[in-house]
Amino acid sequence: MSETRADADFARGAAYVDGEVVPVDQARIPLLDTGLTRSDVTYDVVGVWGGAFFRLDDHLDRFLRGCERLRMTVPLDRSEITELLDRLVRASGLREAYVEVMCTRGVPTSGSRDPRTYDNRLYAYAIPYVWILRPEEEAGMDAVVVRSTRRIPPDSVDPTVKNFHWGDLTRGLFEAYDRGGRYPILLDHRGFVTEGPGYNVFAVVDGALVTPAVGVLEGITRRTVLELAAEHGLSTTIDDLEEPTLRQASELFATSTAGGVMAITSVDDSPVGDGRVGHVTANLRDAYWKAHSDQRYVTPVDYASRTQ
Ligand SMILES: Cc1ncc(COP(=O)(O)O)c(C=O)c1O
Structure with missing residues (x-):
């Protein structure tokens, strides 16, 4: 054909x-x-x-x-x-x-x-x-820490195997909308931060990046950000991320193939930092899109091919 x-x-x-x-x-x-x-x-x-x-x-x-x-x-x-x-x-x-x-x-x-x-x-x-947050939305993501459900435990469904068990994430979305936000962040059963529907979460604490270690998909965008951050001399930690740390962070952002690096500018209606896209996030977002012309990362589509 x-x-x-x-x-x-x-x-x-x-x-x-x-x-x-x-x-x-x-x-x-x-x-x-x-x-x-x-x-x-x-x-x-x-x-x-x-x-x-x-x-x-x-x-x-x-x-x-x-x-x-x-x-x-x-x-x-x-x-x-x-x-x-x-x-x-x-x-x-x-x-x-x-x-x-x-x-x-x-x-x-x-x-x-x-x-x-x-x-x-x-x-x-x-x-x-597909964009989780469109680039022109400079206001960033309005995050809601979900109370009605917890992220499904990793010993029940392995989150590192990308899956359709989205019941908790979808419930989180409904709660976020009910509470006037759009972007849920789910905690695990210990109360630590995990992720949201289709995105990993990063916090900037004392100038360093922290992203949750367990209960999450090991996102490829997350990996790219960790690599780019290291290249830019930023320190990075993959570790438990406590809810109070999320609330005290100077910057927060989410990462996904559907949108790249996306600033989270409020949590439960409270501004993150000064409520605008922070410079660490903005620099990583730029670096992320620049990496799309880096030969290390790209495989050109063979549009001219006629092979069926
Ligand atoms: C639950 C979940 N977490 C994180 C991500 C981000 O992963 P990636 O950066 O590989 O798109 C996704 C992507 O769809 C996801 O479904």
Whole structure:
């Protein structure tokens, strides 16, 4: 098929289902897929910026490690997945994209409840880039420390395997909206800070960065920030982050593939620092976007390729 042309059908994105590349609006998964009925799935999201994937290998490493931990057999190998993601971006014609790949346990075989017997399924799609906080929103994120729920414990669901167990995060979102904010931050059962729906959290304390060690996804943006901070001579710690520290920090920010480095300017209606984007956050945000043209990190999309 000639989905390499970025025609109108593909303008909202391209998806891969059952060996076919289709416009994202037409993509369908089977109703009985346990990715849907049991959240038995892992996934990853890699960004495309200026026509190039950002840290593609690191995202694929995390994805394939997650599949292995869930004892899934991915139907495509690593180079086939790489080619597929490239093909989806090419089909969409997007220069800035949000590219997701997921592996589900699959569909139960004739009434069997034994997950070892299912054929695991791979899906993927490329859609326009998604922002948790749009860059023009200089006011930053208004965070709410969630009271109604705690982050699911790591010994129940491994947060380092990117997953769809978003019940706690979604509940946190509703609480944040109810309380007049938009960006929940969840604590764990010990009362320590974890993360929010789709983002890691950093605090700037005495000029140094602190980000939670456990109960969180090991975000690729988090890793990028830790590397860039070290290059800029900032000290960094991955450790427990207590709620009072969050409230006393001079700056706070969130990190995600969907938006990069995003300033958190208030917590529960109280300003962080002077309530504006701090200079550590602003410098790291600049460094993060500059890194998108750093050869260490980028894999250009092969838009000219005609290979199917
Ligand atoms: C729960 C959670 N934490 C953190 C992140 C940020 O991870 P990354 O920087 O790899 O996008 C995500 C990304 O979707 C996430 O779902």
